[in-house]
Amino acid sequence: MRLKVILPQLDAGGKTIAIINKEDAEELGVYPLDRIVLKKGSRCITVIVNITNKFVKRGEIVVYEEVREMLSLKNGNYLTATPRGELISKQYIKKKVLGKSLGYKEFKAISLDVMERDLNDLELASFITALTINGMSLNENVAMTKVMADMSDKLQFPGIVADKHSIGGVPGDKTSLLVVPIAAAAGLTVPKTSSRAITDPAGTADRMEVLAPVDLGREEMKKVVKKTMGCLVWGGSVELAPVDDLFIQIERPLSLDPLLIPSVISKKKVVGAMSVVIDIPEGLYAKVKTGYEFRKMSRMFMHTGKKLGIRVKCVKTSAEQPVGYALGPSLEAREALQSLINIETAPYDLIQKVTRIAGEMLKINRMGDEKTVVKIWKSGIAEKKMRQIIEAQGGDPMIMPEDIEIGKYSMPIRSVKSGIVKAMNNKILVYVAKAAGAPKDKAAGILLNKKLGSRVRKNDILFTIYAQKSHKFRLASRIAKKEKIFEMR
Amino acid sequence: MRLKVILPQLDAGGKTIAIINKEDAEELGVYPLDRIVLKKGSRCITVIVNITNKFVKRGEIVVYEEVREMLSLKNGNYLTATPRGELISKQYIKKKVLGKSLGYKEFKAISLDVMERDLNDLELASFITALTINGMSLNENVAMTKVMADMSDKLQFPGIVADKHSIGGVPGDKTSLLVVPIAAAAGLTVPKTSSRAITDPAGTADRMEVLAPVDLGREEMKKVVKKTMGCLVWGGSVELAPVDDLFIQIERPLSLDPLLIPSVISKKKVVGAMSVVIDIPEGLYAKVKTGYEFRKMSRMFMHTGKKLGIRVKCVKTSAEQPVGYALGPSLEAREALQSLINIETAPYDLIQKVTRIAGEMLKINRMGDEKTVVKIWKSGIAEKKMRQIIEAQGGDPMIMPEDIEIGKYSMPIRSVKSGIVKAMNNKILVYVAKAAGAPKDKAAGILLNKKLGSRVRKNDILFTIYAQKSHKFRLASRIAKKEKIFEMR
Numbered sequence: 001m002r003l004k005v006i007l008p009q010l011d012a013g014g015k016t017i018a019i020i021n022k023e024d025a026e027e028l029g030v031y032p033l034d035r036i037v038l039k040k041g042s043r044c045i046t047v048i049v050n051i052t053n054k055f056v057k058r059g060e061i062v063v064y065e066e067v068r069e070m071l072s073l074k075n076g077n078y079l080t081a082t083p084r085g086e087l088i089s090k091q092y093i094k095k096k097v098l099g100k101s102l103g104y105k106e107f108k109a110i111s112l113d114v115m116e117r118d119l120n121d122l123e124l125a126s127f128i129t130a131l132t133i134n135g136m137s138l139n140e141n142v143a144m145t146k147v148m149a150d151m152s153d154k155l156q157f158p159g160i161v162a163d164k165h166s167i168g169g170v171p172g173d174k175t176s177l178l179v180v181p182i183a184a185a186a187g188l189t190v191p192k193t194s195s196r197a198i199t200d201p202a203g204t205a206d207r208m209e210v211l212a213p214v215d216l217g218r219e220e221m222k223k224v225v226k227k228t229m230g231c232l233v234w235g236g237s238v239e240l241a242p243v244d245d246l247f248i249q250i251e252r253p254l255s256l257d258p259l260l261i262p263s264v265i266s267k268k269k270v271v272g273a274m275s276v277v278i279d280i281p282e283g284l285y286a287k288v289k290t291g292y293e294f295r296k297m298s299r300m301f302m303h304t305g306k307k308l309g310i311r312v313k314c315v316k317t318s319a320e321q322p323v324g325y326a327l328g329p330s331l332e333a334r335e336a337l338q339s340l341i342n343i344e345t346a347p348y349d350l351i352q353k354v355t356r357i358a359g360e361m362l363k364i365n366r367m368g369d370e371k372t373v374v375k376i377w378k379s380g381i382a383e384k385k386m387r388q389i390i391e392a393q394g395g396d397p398m399i400m401p402e403d404i405e406i407g408k409y410s411m412p413i414r415s416v417k418s419g420i421v422k423a424m425n426n427k428i429l430v431y432v433a434k435a436a437g438a439p440k441d442k443a444a445g446i447l448l449n450k451k452l453g454s455r456v457r458k459n460d461i462l463f464t465i466y467a468q469k470s471h472k473f474r475l476a477s478r479i480a481k482k483e484k485i486f487e488m489r
Numbered sequence: 490m491r492l493k494v495i496l497p498q499l500d501a502g503g504k505t506i507a508i509i510n511k512e513d514a515e516e517l518g519v520y521p522l523d524r525i526v527l528k529k530g531s532r533c534i535t536v537i538v539n540i541t542n543k544f545v546k547r548g549e550i551v552v553y554e555e556v557r558e559m560l561s562l563k564n565g566n567y568l569t570a571t572p573r574g575e576l577i578s579k580q581y582i583k584k585k586v587l588g589k590s591l592g593y594k595e596f597k598a599i600s601l602d603v604m605e606r607d608l609n610d611l612e613l614a615s616f617i618t619a620l621t622i623n624g625m626s627l628n629e630n631v632a633m634t635k636v637m638a639d640m641s642d643k644l645q646f647p648g649i650v651a652d653k654h655s656i657g658g659v660p661g662d663k664t665s666l667l668v669v670p671i672a673a674a675a676g677l678t679v680p681k682t683s684s685r686a687i688t689d690p691a692g693t694a695d696r697m698e699v700l701a702p703v704d705l706g707r708e709e710m711k712k713v714v715k716k717t718m719g720c721l722v723w724g725g726s727v728e729l730a731p732v733d734d735l736f737i738q739i740e741r742p743l744s745l746d747p748l749l750i751p752s753v754i755s756k757k758k759v760v761g762a763m764s765v766v767i768d769i770p771e772g773l774y775a776k777v778k779t780g781y782e783f784r785k786m787s788r789m790f791m792h793t794g795k796k797l798g799i800r801v802k803c804v805k806t807s808a809e810q811p812v813g814y815a816l817g818p819s820l821e822a823r824e825a826l827q828s829l830i831n832i833e834t835a836p837y838d839l840i841q842k843v844t845r846i847a848g849e850m851l852k853i854n855r856m857g858d859e860k861t862v863v864k865i866w867k868s869g870i871a872e873k874k875m876r877q878i879i880e881a882q883g884g885d886p887m888i889m890p891e892d893i894e895i896g897k898y899s900m901p902i903r904s905v906k907s908g909i910v911k912a913m914n915n916k917i918l919v920y921v922a923k924a925a926g927a928p929k930d931k932a933a934g935i936l937l938n939k940k941l942g943s944r945v946r947k948n949d950i951l952f953t954i955y956a957q958k959s960h961k962f963r964l965a966s967r968i969a970k971k972e973k974i975f976e977m978r
Binding site: 008011012013019026027029031032033034050051052055094099120122125126128129130132133134198249250252253254255256440 | 497498499500501502508515516518520521522523539540541543544545551554583586588609610611612613614615617618619621622623687738739741742743744745923929
């Protein structure tokens with residue numbers, strides 16, 4: 001069917017979508033979200049079809065920016081539309097829905113069609129849900145990890161390449177900002193990529209961005225690592241797992257995470273890591289709630305890593321309260337930098353976590369242990385390494401904690417009674433920090449005064465809210481006063 | 490956040506969608522597919538948000554037709570956007586994904602948000618997939634049936650209201666076109682609604698439309714039934730289960746059907762049926778493949794019906810070949826009308842199926858049995874009743890089979906060998922009939938010459954293809970010649 005192109009000058013979030021008239025759709029025998037092939041000259045692409053009976057006339061086709069670009073279309077151009085047969089990947093998704101296992105070939109077909117944007121949102125959501133409910137076997141995790149790794153260009157770094165990863169779930173976790181320079185100072189190559197915040201007030205990339213640019217390309221990242229043996233860059237701009245980035249666009253809105261293991265291990269494979277330490281926080285509100293779940297997940301990580309030639313060590317950490325005292329990019333970067341400069345000023349739990357994770361990284365590579373970590377940290381070599389990394393990424397190597405600006409609006413939240421802190425509600429803390437503007441407003445967040453086990457007297461400051469914008473400040477303060485965050489005994 | 494309205498003059502297939510700039514989205518703290526509340530004056534609605542960093546400037550918002558209409562927007566108007574908190578229905582969907590059961594309150598909350606278009610496509614696909622994998626218990630089927638029925642205005646009809654339903658899976662099934670007039674002639678009230686074809690060359694509504702209009706509104710339908718005690722109308726225009734229509738928009742592209750029982754039984758409840766006979770075709774390519782599956786499904790139908798006060802009888806029928814000889818709306822309407830006029834000309838399997846289904850409808854209401862059916866059929870009263878219904882729906886009551894026009898292009902497909910027909914491939918038959926233009930081209934389709942058990946000599950005509958349009962005719966003929974449809978022994 002020949003159709004005349006109408007360009008609305010809108011994009012479809014990367015998807016290849018076209019809208020046609022209802023009569024034309026019936027003529028083609030297609031329903032909403034079916035696929036049609038559009039051909040112009042020698043070029044042809046598959047698009048997902050939307051149908052209207054009002055805004056697009058018969059004989060017309062509205063295409064969004066992605067399709068316009070791929071076919072170099074102009075308003076009024078003509079193209080040919082034909083229905084596309086059933087995708088084989090759709091049958092594989094159905095197979096998983098029906099409870100059967102998938103292999104490399106099938107995950108590959110699905111992933112390729114995801115990259116081509118040929119599968120629609122419904123099919124992808126169905127796939128992610130089926131993976132969640134029916135689970136991923138060891139063989140499936142290995143197959144999908146290989147698919148993801150094979151679809152990415154490998155990066156090569158000199159030396160003993162080691163990495164760490166946290167599966168998340170603890171607010172205020174600035175561990176990587178200390179672990180990377182310490183491990184690099186100890187002689188490992190640590191090409192660390194990390195994500196921005198999704199549900200938290202800050203991700204590692206957001207924290208590091210306060211100290212130096214993090215959106216480096218592949219070549220820039222290579223240069224930084226070659227020069228300093230480490231880096232702390234945003235994973236998004238390095239494109240370690242392009243297909244995983246597309247799966248995440250489906251997983252995030254559903255709050256489902258069935259591809260955790262392939263997602264983590266494939267990226268480590270792509271940066272050439274020989275070993276990786278996985279931090280698995282355990283707690284009531286974390287992804288892992290029991291020792292049984294920890295052992296199950298940690299076995300899956302280890303075995304999948306082994307099949308990919310990566311030694312994996314999983315470490316169980318606590319998710320019951322934030323790490324350290326700061327929440328929000330600037331406050332956390334300041335706390336991390338201060339702690340790195342002077343271990344005496346570092347929060348106890350941050351020291352524990354950093355020495356544990358970095359210690360495991362050294363042990364697995366027979367390059368030391370927790371004592372080595374503390375020695376390097378105290379010696380000032382780690383701080384120096386961090387400043388080299390900051391400089392190599394384009395930041396100011398002389399930056400001091402007090403140079404980091406904090407939100408000009410602040411309000412202390414005081415205790416209405418005395419006691420000892422028995423529990424704190426991470427979820428509401430995060431909610432308040434985000435209401436205050438974090439992570440978008442880097443200088444916004446929360447500074448805790450009390451943590452679990454702290455003795456509190458009436459009117460003591462429990463925490464202070466910081467914000468850059470007055471309306472967010474008012475909102476955060478209102479929530480903080482209303483909600484119960486600290487539980488005393 | 491105040492945003493300036495831009496109207497692209499496009500609709501979003503009934504969804505309430507808006508597009509904002511990436512920076513504004515970060516400021517609001519929302520991600521793609523999150524929900525925001527748009528307020529203009531005293532009116533406010535929830536929309537699903539899409540995000541662009543190019544085509545929509547900061548401070549602008551693009552809204553599609555649905556939103557424009559609901560808020561009476563003009564280009565350049567301003568409205569206020571605020572993030573909307575998490576939907577409780579989203580948590581219920583997650584609950585089902587995690588394998589827990591849902592109750593009335595939860596299905597209700599989900600269904601209301603579906604009607605409001607507040608849940609996005611990913612969430613709905615996840616829900617449908619979770620229902621498929623984790624299954625629906627009897628209590629869940631009953632709860633969801635009640636929710637669907639409660640969300641619809643009930644229709645009231647005089648007399649003993651009886652209904653029938655086929656769960657589908659057999660091409661050429663024109664049974665309803667005979668069962669409805671026979672059952673109505675026997676004294677039952679049969680307010681039959683049916684669907685148009687989805688995967689078949691014709692649905693009951695498509696077949697009936699050859700004889701009379703089927704897109705009647707509720708009031709028109711009531712009048713027809715009051716006058717004739719029966720009708721054969723398209724379910725879509727009567728809006729028996731508006732929320733189910735929205736679920737079907739998700740189920741169809743996924744080829745999943747977890748809400749079959751609530752979907753069927755709730756509609757029967759809404760038309761006030763006291764009894765319903767469910768036709769469950771069993772076969773290798775049907776929804777139900779084994780006797781075990783039949784018994785399981787039929788128990789679920791019966792028990793759910795009972796809880797809603799409807800007597801349900803499930804009948805197992807064969808799905809191994811088309812019913813009768815005709816495929817495609819006009820060919821099927823012609824065959825049905827001819828069979829109704831003269832039972833002697835009716836295909837054997839059609840007679841069997843009609844007497845079985847109509848017989849059960851009479852038996853369950855103690856108004857006769859299969860013998861009564863044959864008597865009414867042979868007497869000519871059933872034909873007269875059908876002509877009354879055709880006239881009441883606005884068709885020509887004098888219509889004769891030979892008045893029904895059939896596609897002008899036709900080609901007989903002949904056998905290349907002799908034997909007895911052992912099996913026929915329904916899937917390819919359907920594919921050929923659809924390629925020929927059915928159901929969009931009413932006069933297109935297939936007329937079989939041979940069926941299972943037929944003796945075939947070399948060069949005998951196996952079937953004839955009919956089409957209205959030459960290019961579809963060529964396509965269908967090409968497929969028919971290439972594919973193996975009949976298997977001989």
